[in-house]
Amino acid sequence: MEWSSRRSIFRMNGDKFRKFIKAPPRNYSMIVMFTALQPQRQCSVCRQANEEYQILANSWRYSSAFCNKLFFSMVDYDEGTDVFQQIRVFRPPNYSGTIALALLVSLVGGLLYLRRNNLEFIYNKTGWAMVSLCIVFAMTSGQMWNHIRGPPYAHKNPHNGQVSYIHGSSQAQFVAESHIILVLSIL
Structure with missing residues (x-):
């Protein structure tokens, strides 16, 4: 109760989490928000959710129904x-893939809606062949390997300043190398 008189949301680390949330017996309930608010995480969704969570906690704290049976807390990824x-979350959430998929589905859905009276383009063999070739060229050039491994674009030798666009090993490649192979495949 002393903490709730000072703040509407308690910030917790591992020790406080085990003591106040995991350890029985408790005669109160705790709503916990797991987040990644540190600036280096660049989680815009976390910042928006935190603002709403602050509003909710403050509304509860200053409401007439406020009692010592419900509290709000927060665990930041970098602090706890x-x-x-313990809850088997090994990295902060990243919603860029979900957003990209939603955007793609929206674009395809919008295109189909706009062209609903004339869907002959779906049966166009030339269009499907072009799409297939683009995917094949991108994959054979090593673009998927780059996506998985995240290599640098090129390498600059610190001793002589020379830039290498092709990796010296057959076990690795630079992003520039895959772009070169992609262009050569298309030509």
């Missing part, structure tokens, strides 16, 4: 990494 490991 061990808590995230």
Whole structure:
């Protein structure tokens, strides 16, 4: 109750989480928000959710129904990494893939809606062949390997300043190398 008189949301680390949330017996309930608010994480969704969570916690704190049976807390990924490991979350969420998929589905859905009276383009063999060739060229050039491994674009030798666009090993490649192979495949 002393903490709730000062703040509407308690910030927790691993020790506080085990003491106030995991350890029985408790005669109160705790709503916990797991987040990644540190600036280096660049989680815009986390910042927006935090603003709404603050509003909710403040509304509860200043409402007439406020009592000592419900509290709000927060665990930041960088302050309580061990808590995230306890609940089997090993990295902060990244919604860029979900957003890209939603955008793609929206674009395809919009195109089909706009062309609903004339869907002959779906049966166009030349169009499907072009799409297939683009995918094949991108994959054979090593673009998927780049996506998985995240190599640098090129390498600059610190001793002589020379830039290498092709990796010296057969076990690795630079992004520039895959672009070169992609262009050569198309030509």
